[in-house]
Each structure stands twice: as structure tokens, then as C-alpha cells.
Amino acid sequence: MYKKYLTVLKKVFVLSILSLVCLSFQAFAEEEELKMFAIDSELPSAFWYYLSFEGIKYYQIGFSGKDIKGKYLTLFAKDIWNGKVKKIDTLLDRNLYMGQFPIDDDTTIISVICKQINKNEMRISFMFPRFKLRDRIYKTTNSKGYDLRSYALFEDGHGCAPIEDLRIKYNKPFPAFSYMLPYEKDGSGYYCEVDARVKDIYDWWKIFKIKHYIIFEMTVEDRENN
Helix, strand or coil: CHHHHHHHHHHHHHHHHHHHHHHHHHHHHHHHCEEEEECCCCCCHHHHHHHHHHCEEEEEEEEEECCCCCCEEEEEEEEEECCEEEEEEEEECCCCHHHHCCCCCCEEEEEEEEEEEECCEEEEEEECCCCECCCEEEECCCCCCCEEEECCECCCCCCCCCHHHHCCCCCCCEEEEEEECCEEECCEEECHHHHCCHHHHHHHHHHHCCCEEEEEEEEEECHHHC
């Protein structure tokens, strides 16, 4: 009787371990099923030199996932001064006409181009596969140190921050880009050090004393569940 009891306990233990492994694998798979990735442009080097000369930043990023078709994208700009969100600008959501177009493939691509147009303003433009958003102009400080940063994963799987901080999920907002000033220390400006703390993006003033930055936050959402 005692041996039978031990045998049953062993079976229960093994089944419990297997269940935990399966659940862990399932959770990992769910995290991996939606990806935001950087696209290496095939533009000629002379064109990139021209963009750099003109102070223009250009990115292409893509979203992929086995369940992404039929989902919708949202895009908000959060303008942060001295650690406080002073303005939230809705660029794309369900209440706008452009936000009514669902993703029609298992991969979708977004292009963004940005430039400081004068000492206190920047201009940014977003293009989606089926439409282009109206260009936006945002106030800035008079610093020349602003840079547009992307939080997409590169082709080799790495990114500007720890991988776990760059994973995205359906129906949860995530920072896709930021237009930011660097962290200043000993007379130099550091961008990568700030990027590495993307999970703390709303605390950059507290951590780095960055006076101003704009977060471009996105969601890949399933509207049947929202």
C-alpha cells in the first residue's frame, strides 16, 4: 500500500513538472509570436550621407506575428518635460479614419522620417502600407543634441536594450521610438546608456535628468477584445 502511494505521488510530481514546462514554453511562445524588427534599407550610401548632412533621421521597422493579420495599430506621441507628460498627441487610433484599416498580412512595415526644422521645433512623418499620416511638428529645447531612436530588434536578434525589455505583446502599449536628448556626463552626451533603460522610459528625468523627450508609443490591438 505504501509503495502504491509513493508511485502515485511520483506520477503526480512528474505530471506537475511537465505541466509547468509546457506552460513556460507556451508563455515564451506567446511572447515571441509578435515581433517589432528593424529593416536594413537598401538605399545607396550616398543617400545616407545626404540624410546625415541634412540632419534627417530615417527608419523602417516591421511587425510580424502569426496572429497579426486583422489586428490594428495605434500610435500616440507623449511629450515629456522635466519628467511630466505635458501633452499626449493621438496620431492613430480607432477613432480616426486611418485607424480603421486593419493589418492585411502577417508582416507590416512602417517608415518614419524626422528632422529638427529650427532651433525649437522638430517635424516627423509616419508612413504605413496603405496611408501616410499628417506630418506633426513638436516643440523642443534649443539643443542640437536631439536624436530619433528606434526600439526595434535588429536582424541578428539584438537591440539597443536588453532583449526582454524589447519584447512586445498584443493589446499592450510599447515604445516604438523616442526623440530625445542624450544623458550628459563629463561634457559628453550618451544615447546608448539611456536606450539601455527603455523599460524605465517614463523615469528618464529621474534617472538621467533628461529635460525633454517625446515617446512614440504603439499598440498592436485586437479590437474584438477591447
